[in-house]
Amino acid sequence: MKNIDILVAGAGIGGLTTALCLAAKGFRVTVVEQSDRITEIGAGIQISPNGNRVLHDLGLKRELEAVAFLPLQSERRDWKTGEVLAGGPLGETVIERYGFPYYHIHRADLIRVLGEAVARSPLIELQTGVRAEGFTQDADGVRLALQGNRMLEAGTLIGADGIRSVVRDGLFEAEAPTFTGNIAWRSLIPAERLPPGMVRPAATAWWGPGRHFVHYYVRGGQFVNCVAVVEKDGWEIESWTERGDLAELRADFAGWHDDIGTLIATMDPDACFKWALFDRPPMPRWGKGRVTLLGDACHPTLPFMAQGAVMAIEDAAVVAGCLSGIAEPARAFAHYEALRRERTAAIQSGSRRNARLFHMHGAAAEDRNREAAAQHRQTLEWLYTYDALTAHQAPTTEGSRQ
């Protein structure tokens, strides 16, 4: 067992994966989570091969396979005609090409699998109902202040506490994230309520002027997860539990292909939620000394490349590799940042670019449609071939920053 303890603030996908990656390297980890129990809302998430490389290495392949859905292909479709504009094979082809699958998973299933693995680990302690409020650090270690006048001490602290990170605010000047002018609707539809065969076993995104609509199966095909994104100002509530008015969603997608109309007509009006999308520009630094950030805390990303959580998973493997290979925490964190900032920044700006690309009108949309297939292939290659498990072995010029 390593002789430094690590504190992780936040038990989302990023925090839990970090704890598991660190424990796999022999570190003792304490995770604090403000919610009374670790859970996720009812929605789907796509985890691409670059993320599954890490999750499978943690020994979670069998448990993930039991709850995931393996899409056969990805498709970009025209909002009105339904024509497939771009796409490519997923399923077995992705496994053969990149070594790992592309999963569609219910978020609650993913969090349960990660949470059960955490509970099995003798090196991880998870404290729920515990909110981090700030920290101090010196040459000996870090003290994390908790709600209710409690405190935890450790050798290092990793803030995996999401887009409104308290750890980030303690490191740098507090700065609110920006509303991106997009809101996301989401709903899960029991597959049996839909016309057989209407939803193909694919990761499907319909592109239209000022909006797009994504759907895919989760939980082995039991549900169809829908996410509809619309450019809209004047409403900025960021909550997975804020109910939306189905009539507004129907109006947002009036005139779209019949399949979209059928999906919206089948949604349960009491289980249709609305979420304002925020992000931040890439940060020049993520940490200082014995404290660093991970996941949405340092690179919140629009969901238009489906890579926000996958980046948090990659971060987790890289930070664990760096701490394991470099004894001095400040140097290890500097190396981690240097390895991760450029890739995550490219995904932040790529996701912003996709917001414009997906929502184009008129002639610009026609040019986009002609180029979409080639661009799609290039992006996938760059995304999926990344190996977060060995990335820490690469040299960087910043590894010696204190």
Ligand SMILES: Cc1cc2nc3c(=O)[nH]c(=O)nc-3n(C[C@H](O)[C@H](O)[C@H](O)COP(=O)(O)OP(=O)(O)OC[C@H]3O[C@@H](n4cnc5c(N)ncnc54)[C@H](O)[C@@H]3O)c2cc1C
């Ligand atoms: C509509 C939508 C669709 C998306 N689809 C995808 C997708 O398909 N694929 C993908 O990879 N990504 C996707 N994302 C992005 C993904 O959801 C996030 O990037 C990911 O959840 C970030 O994980 P995280 O652990 O860094 O942060 P979070 O999930 O925000 O977790 C932070 C945790 O910290 C806790 N916490 C916060 N503050 C404190 C505190 N002070 N003390 C203690 N605990 C605290 C929170 O309660 C929470 O549990 C999507 C996002 C949206 C909005």
